[in-house]
Amino acid sequence: MYSAAFAADPHSTYERWRTEYGSLVPVELAPGVPATLVIGYATALRILNDPDRFPADPRRWQASVPSGCPVLPMMEWRPNALRSTGYEHKRYRQVNVTALDTVDLHGLHAVVEQFAVPLVNTFCRGTSGGRGERYAVAHAELLGQYIRPLVYRVLAFVLGLDPDTNELVSSGMAAMFDAAEDANAGSALLVEALDEHIRRKQARPGADVTSQLIRAGDLSTDELIHQLVTLHAAGSEPLAHLISNTLLLMMTDERFAGGLLSGSLSTRDALDDVLFTNPPMANYCISYPPQSILIDGVWLPAHQPVVISMAGCNNDPAIRSDLYDRSGNRSHLAWGAGPHQCPARQLSYQVAADAIDYLLDVLPEIDIAVAPGDLVWRRGPFHRALESLPVRFPESVPLPL
Secondary structure, three states: OOOHHHHHOHHHHHHHHHHHHOOEEEEEEEOOEEEEEEOOHHHHHHHHOOOOOOOOOOHHHHOOOOOOOOOHHHHOOOOOHHHOOHHHHHHHHHHHHHHHOOOOHHHHHHHHHHHHHHHHHOOOOOOEOOOOOEOOEEEEEHHHHHHHHHHHHHHHHHHOOOHHHHHHHHHHHHHHHHOOOOHHHHHHHHHHHHHHHHHHHHHOOOOOHHHHHHHHOOOOHHHHHHHHHHHHHHHOHHHHHHHHHHHHHHHHOHHHHOHHHHOOOOHHHHHHHHHHHOOOEOEEEEEOOOOOEEEOOEEEOOOOOEEEEHHHHHOOOOOOOOOOOOOOOOOOOOOOOHHHOOOOHHHHHHHHHHHHHHHHHHOOOOEEOOOHHHOOEOOOOOEOOEOOOEEEEEOOOOOOO
């Protein structure tokens, strides 16, 4: 699952594995790191809703993994809801839910626009053609010039991150998601930057999620850091690639490309389609059974990771066909399910939809600038993420700030 071939065409791999293994597939997340990948929808729901037999605490597994393992930062134990079970999970989750509930979703529309407009203005007129001329057709790389900076700025606003800390946190988080050689260094950078962020917020609290977590009063600094690790991890790279994967779909699929101007299909329709077919977190929701367990005729080893393939399960032939209409259907597993289901679903939907709509309002004739087959997908066992998203469009007048 860490190979370039898997990154380039995971769906063919899921189908081949389904034929060969059924709903439970033996895989390697990194060299020498075995796991079981769940690609059956019904089986995934059973596991996700059974935290007693499939707890999320990885400490017994982690003790057997070398410290430099590239997937360790995405899987290791942290004192937060994602990696806890029982009472500790409930305690951490409630604090996070309470803090997230303080976010003004109505006011967040204006925040997204505030950051989106100047970013679009930096490239909407295109690039210089020399001697003062300008091309009628402009080009941009959306992930680097628009999507990622927008997502990280909005997330910094929600969490109350200062610009310098946000830059360090962003670098650390991106390294972790790639599960590459520098993943552990990225994790260390992330923790160090969040520690500094918490110290600043303890001295100068504000109307942000970090300050709300601090006001809860029963979390240590270490616990605060790792609540923020989870919140930032869920709201940064996955959200950026939900937006980029959705824009790619809208520019290349006739169901949506024809509707960009006509309005026949909504941005929400496109987001839901991507969450079914190309969710940005394609394989995650990891659990670690404390003893060997028989499921679907397969013995799962004790203390070995069980990874839910949201992409594989959502496209399980047992629950869908080529004629299956997903419009308005949100039964996908992209947000997880059960006690660990993502508590920030509505916020993520809204920011993603706003980011796409603001871009298309300004550049309604935007189109992909290369053949879809020439796009490069980032390697890594967990995400479905483009390296870049080059586009072209008629030049546009910058929006007033």
